[in-house]
Amino acid sequence: MSDTQNLREWLLSDQPSSRRHAVLSSWYIGWLRFRSNTLAMVGLGVLIFLILAAIFAPLLATDDPFAQDLGQRLLRPGTDGHIFGTDGLGRDIYSRILYGARISLYIVLLVMMVAPLLGLIVGTVAGYAGGWIDIILMRITDIFLAFPRLILALAFVAALGAGIENAVLAISLTAWPPYARIARAETLTIRNSDYIHAIWLQGAGPLRIVTRHIWPLCISSLVVRVTLDMAGIILTAAGLGFLGLGAQPPSPEWGAMISDGRAYILDSWWVATIPGLAIFSISLAFNLLGDGLRDVLDPKDSGS
Amino acid sequence: MSQPLIDVENLWVRFGGRSGVFDAVRGVSFTLGQERLGIVGESGSGKSITGRALLRLIQPPGIVEADQMALQGEDILHASEARMRQLRGGRISMIMQDPKFSLNPVMSVGQQMTEALRAHESVSKSQARIQTIKMLDEVAIRDPERVFDLYPHEVSGGMGQRIMIAMMLLPNPEILIADEPTSALDVSVQIQVLDIMDKLVRDRGMGLIFISHDLNLVAKFCDRIVIMYAGRIVETCKASELRQAKHPYTLGLLNSVPNLEYPRDRLDVLKRDPAWRDAPSVSARQ
Amino acid sequence: MTAISVQNLNVWFGVGAARSDAVLDVSFDVAKGEIFGLVGESGSGKSTILRALVGLVPTWSGTMQVAGETLGKKRSQAFFGNVQMVFQDPYASLHPRHTVDRVLSEVMQLHGIKDVDDRIAQLLDDVGLGASFRFRYPHQLSGGQRQRVAIARALAPTPTILLLDEPTSALDVSVQAEILNLLADLQRDQGLTYIMVSHDLGVVGHLCKRIAVMNNGEFVEVLGVDAMRRLEASHPYTKHLLESSVQSVG
Secondary structure (H helix, E strand, O other): OHHHHHHHHHHOOOOOOOHHHHHHHHHHHHHHHHHOOHHHHHHHHHHHHHHHHHHOHHHHOOOOOOOOOHHHOOOOOOHHHOOOOEOOOOOEHHHHHHHHHHHHHHHHHHHHHHHHHHHHHHHHHHHHHOHHHHHHHHHHHHHHHHOOHHHHHHHHHHHHOOOHHHHHHHHHHHHHHHHHHHHHHHHHHHHOOHHHHHHHOOOOOHHHHHHHHHHHHHHHHHHHHHHHHHHHHHHHHHHHHHOOOOOOOOOOOHHHHHHHHHHHOOOOOHHHHHHHHHHHHHHHHHHHHHHHHHHHHOOOOOOO | OOOOOEEEEEEEEEEEEOOEEEEEEEEEEEEEOOOEEEEEOOOOOOHHHHHHHHOOOOOOOEEEEOOEEEEOOEEOOOOOHHHHHHHHHHOEEEEOOOHHHHOOOOOOHHHHHHHHHHOOOOOOHHHHHHHHHHHHHHOOOOOHHHHHOOOHHHOOHHHHHHHHHHHHHOOOOOEEEEEOOOOOOOHHHHHHHHHHHHHHHHHHOOEEEEEEOOHHHHHHHOOEEEEEEOOEEEEEEEHHHHHHOOOHHHHHHHHHOOOOOOOOOOOOOOOOOHHHHHOOOOOEOO | OEEEEEEEEEEEEOOHHHOEEEEEEEEEEEEOOOEEEEEEOOOOOHHHHHHHHHOOOOOEEEEEEEOOEEOOOOOOHHHHHHEEEEOOOOOOOOOOOOOHHHHHHHHHHHHOOOOHHHHHHHHHHHOOOOHHHOOOOHHHOOHHHHHHHHHHHHHOOOOOEEEEEOOOOOOOHHHHHHHHHHHHHHHHHHOOEEEEEEOOHHHHHHHOOEEEEEEOOEEEEEEEHHHHHOOOOOOHHHHHHHHHHHHOOO
16 A cells, blocks of 8 residues: 555655656656546546457457348347347447447557658648748648548549558548648747757757757647547548448448448438447547647646 | 725635645735835745735635735625626726736727726716826826827837836726836836836825835835745835844845945855744734 | 957848848957956847857858857857857746756767766756756756756856856846856856846846946947946946946845
8 A cells, every 4th residue: 555655656756866757757747637637537438448349359249240141130229139239231230330440440540650740740840940941841731731631532542442541541641731730830939949049059950959859849739639630530531431432341440331321220220320429439539538638738837 | 093995814825736735825914005015025925926816816726815805994805706897997906017918919009998997987988088198198108199009019118018007097096006017127117117106106195015026126116015935924114124124034135136336255145944934924914 | 368259240130121230330359267248128139149159140240259260150069069058038948848867968968978977967066956956857946946957058068158148037036146156156166258148237247347238239338347336337328227227226
């Protein structure tokens, strides 16, 4: 009992004794701040639940998501061990939802790895360098910003064929411009700070300044923006799936499931509604999480 | 003995946080008559928060408690927010440090001032304009008609602060709280702004609370001084008797300022005695 | 031995009709080991002169020589190892996400200094902070402590010249006294050359031997500290400054 108490005191110490101590301490304090926001914890909880469901899908699923049984079509939720019922081809909706979570999270992960990083690099380089580099990079950003997401996805599908990777590519290419703008705006402010002048006065070059001094400060606002955007990305992916441009049948992608369920919406409402609720939950979770992160990462800690 | 303009007894201001409750003001008592009272302290002493508590500007999670907080006999500790809105500006006003941040940047000077006036008196727009221009003239602004239409970013620091003073005195309050009114100004402009404040406060028979970190400035400008440390009042004295101050903190503050005319090799460093924090607050009530 | 020599320095921002002159035809010399003061109100150009010396200003003309070397558009690493600056606002001069240790080690890394741990301990000692401050973040430090860290950072590459841009204006009076004492001690112990910029005549009069008074980008007068203490000035603007400062003190 007293061990955890000691650990807590150690983490909350305002006189850290080593680099590791200092870093762990600031993470812990950030975590405490996050924890005090109930809605954010709800969002985090839902997200963790969905991630675990996706990872353990093979263990949690009651049936094979691809197994069709035309004799068991459109069963109500709760019949015959089908928790969420069955769809138009007799496939268990519950199992399909679980495997579909994998697809949604896969999309989220891919986009999160590409778009923010690209936006960060473009934005900070443009903001720090200024002049022609800034102008050129920002005009490129404007061009990509001008593309409507779904239309671009259609174009990619026409060019490269339908499939989830192409859908993700299309989404990433349209998702990075706002991050570049945010990063550039932050860089312009930070660039004139005394602490940047100070390290420049020690002989630091632009690469060191941008990556080790400016990026850490941009990351916070970027993380918040990315988390809040995730909801939109998932909806876009679902939209693409709905149009048949994303994951292809028989893949249990949630958007495609809604599309399939359209035909039965009046009599068998659960075929479209259950996947819809799943999309709703993950979007809401990301939104709540993003809100909570903003409270933690907001530069209230950049003052005294 | 006529009623004091402000009577505060045992004022506490607390802020609850994750690491417990922080007491910014701890048991401060003072009265204000038709005089100039200086409240001096370093950052963290609680002087600004005391000023804001008087105007009931402390928002939750801050809590204001006192045995008494009265404005000419009227209880302002428990007064409703609607009543406070009438009092703020109408009876008691506040000037803050930097006009860059205390004047609304998207409204012209004239707009802000007439708004302030019309919040407390029912005058027509044209009447308000006339009074505003007259007030701008009183704070020694040349060409007040032109300044009426300017925006805050178009006026200098000293002018902005004079506009702030004009705006705060326009509704004719009885009490003025000035929170570091000259700290953001150049030295030569400071004198001018202080002279104007001096004249107006004197002519209108107002009470003034002057909050500052500059002990010498306050001693020159005020009648009575209160020195705060760690949320408590550690000493109170007449401004003319500052040099005879007894408390080691006051003496330490006086001695740590480098004086041009009396050079020293080393400046005296203030040794903070923990006992100062724990000692009870000295009452500055008269 | 002249440490710093500035001849006919002009600094301006903007071009053509939008040009504003910050420094106009300023010339002065600072001897090795001297503490030279630059005094003036806000907008007088005093901080701009410091920035021009370290290369933070893009458009200037005239000659600047530091330790015998004439300065051009860029500054070399050797220059940064010799000349350092302390900034005004302690709340803005430290990176909010870097610990004190990180700040100091990075400086050493940039200058190729090897025995980092010992040096850091020594520096923290020199500026009056103990080892317990080594791994703190700026938000865990007070204004005075942050300024000490800024001074430690400036001293890390063992410079011979320190440019001090209003180092105590943002600090409480009692903390200011500590920092001024520290700066005086360091100067004496290490034989440093200082240019100190301030708007506060009391502060400047405490440390500096010779003071230049600036107004609207120009040098109005250069006087010795003794003359200043006797309130003897030739130029009316200097007289006006002296009077205003005395009026608001003791």
